[in-house]
Amino acid sequence: MSSSEPGPSTVPSAALLDEASKKPTVIITIGMAGSGKTTFVQRLNSHLHASGTPPYIINLDPAVTHMPFEANIDIRDTVDYAQVMKQYRLGPNGGIMTSLNLFTTKFDQVLSLVEKRADELQHVVLDTPGQIEIFTWSASGAIITDAVASTFPTVVAYIVDTPRCAAPATFMSNMLYACSILYKTRLPLLVVFNKTDAHPGGHAFAEEWMRDFEAFQAALASSAHRDADGEPTYMNSLMNSMSLVLDEFYSHLKSVGVSALTGDSIGDFFEAVKGAREEYFKEYLPELERVTKERDAKLAEKQSDSLSRFMSDLAVSGPQPAAGPSWNEEMEEEDEEEETDDIYGDDPRLLDIRRAQKAKAGERDSEFRWPRPG
Numbered sequence: 151m152s153s154s155e156p157g158p159s160t161v162p163s164a165a166l167l168d169e170a171s172k173k174p175t176v177i178i179t180i181g182m183a184g185s186g187k188t189t190f191v192q193r194l195n196s197h198l199h200a201s202g203t204p205p206y207i208i209n210l211d212p213a214v215t216h217m218p219f220e221a222n223i224d225i226r227d228t229v230d231y232a233q234v235m236k237q238y239r240l241g242p243n244g245g246i247m248t249s250l251n252l253f254t255t256k257f258d259q260v261l262s263l264v265e266k267r268a269d270e271l272q273h274v275v276l277d278t279p280g281q282i283e284i285f286t287w288s289a290s291g292a293i294i295t296d297a298v299a300s301t302f303p304t305v306v307a308y309i310v311d312t313p314r315c316a317a318p319a320t321f322m323s324n325m326l327y328a329c330s331i332l333y334k335t336r337l338p339l340l341v342v343f344n345k346t347d348a349h350p351g352g353h354a355f356a357e358e359w360m361r362d363f364e365a366f367q368a369a370l371a372s373s374a375h376r377d378a379d380g381e382p383t384y385m386n387s388l389m390n391s392m393s394l395v396l397d398e399f400y401s402h403l404k405s406v407g408v409s410a411l412t413g414d415s416i417g418d419f420f421e422a423v424k425g426a427r428e429e430y431f432k433e434y435l436p437e438l439e440r441v442t443k444e445r446d447a448k449l450a451e452k453q454s455d456s457l458s459r460f461m462s463d464l465a466v467s468g469p470q471p472a473a474g475p476s477w478n479e480e481m482e483e484e485d486e487e488e489e490t491d492d493i494y495g496d497d498p499r500l501l502d503i504r505r506a507q508k509a510k511a512g513e514r515d516s517e518f519r520w521p522r523p524g
């Protein structure tokens with residue numbers, strides 16, 4: 151649920167809150183290829199191990215060749231990405247997507263495994279495929295996210311490569327992507343500016359651009375490409391306008407700068423996760439409960455409507471005339487005879503089949519009474 155939208159008016163039921171509050175927090179790490187997701191997950195892993203609360207790690211990247219940690223559940227144990235590519239004649243991205251689709255069909259089992267361990271866990275961490283769109287824009291990514299978020303308090307950690315974002319255009323593209331993930335998942339989202347060790351001044355420039363769109367526009371102007379007349383290019387004008395649009399989005403966004411490599415500010419990340427978990431309870435959970443109730447009510451309404459139509463059909467058919475077959479019955483019998491004759495002809499070997507069919511048709515007639523023409 152977006153923090154930039156007004157929160158729902160409903161409050162989650164006490165029972166739902168009580169049940170959910172005992173559950174571990176799920177952290178879904180998403181980020182562009184090479185932003186440092188795997189290194190970040192490893193950092194979370196070592197930090198939580200050091201504090202005596204080891205996380206439960208699920209690896210959803212079938213193509214990863216080296217993982218610095220041991221995942222509790224690894225997609226690679228279930229699906230062989232190289233074989234998927236070969237058997238379905240796919241390229242690398244198609245192979246990853248299909249592997250994830252295949253794994254998603256078993257995701258209920260993954261969830262039940264996590265649920266069994268839930269009492270002893272504080273954090274569950276999901277590492278997603280390197281190609282961001284494979285998770286964020288696929289049906290299986292949405293199914294996994296929804297399944298997890300409807301079972302556990304869930305937070306999305308959007309990992310950003312800070313040095314690469316120093317260019318205003320790249321920064322804006324990344325922020326637009328974060329915005330799209332927020333609106334798609336509706337979950338609390340933390341923007342994690344990673345690799346702060348590799349950029350002078352860390353992620354301070356990004357914080358400033360998010361706080362003050364004029365600072366962003368100034369940076370844009372200084373790096374602007376000008377056209378032949380010395381005017382800013384179309385792209386720069388567009389980004390100027392977009393910075394105004396994103397201003398509202400930034401004002402509700404929570405961000406933190408870390409270095410997955412050195413471990414700098416990882417404590418700040420966990421503080422931010424606590425806040426995001428609160429947000430899950432305040433905004434996502436009530437909305438989830440509302441949508442679930444609405445869906446159940448619609449389903450019940452549909453069922454009762456079908457039942458009442460069925461009952462009124464039965465009532466219309468009423469008692470049958472006592473003597474002689476009606477026009478409708480005669481027509482049906484004729485049709486069935488014709489059909490049977492067409493298929494089997496006069497072959498005596500098929501007489502038994504024909505008899506059996508007629509007997510069955512008789513049974514059907516005695517069970518159902520169709521409305522007759524008056």
Ligand SMILES: Nc1nc2c(ncn2[C@@H]2O[C@H](COP(=O)(O)OP(=O)(O)OP(=O)(O)O)[C@@H](O)[C@H]2O)c(=O)[nH]1
Nearest residue numbers: 183184185186187188189280344345348409410411
């Ligand atoms: N300096 C620095 N380098 C980092 C940091 N985090 C990750 N890296 C480096 O960034 C590169 C990519 O890191 P990964 O953790 O493999 O990134 P990823 O997002 O999992 O990559 P894919 O899954 O292949 O998309 C590696 O060379 C890491 O060592 C960091 O905090 N600081």
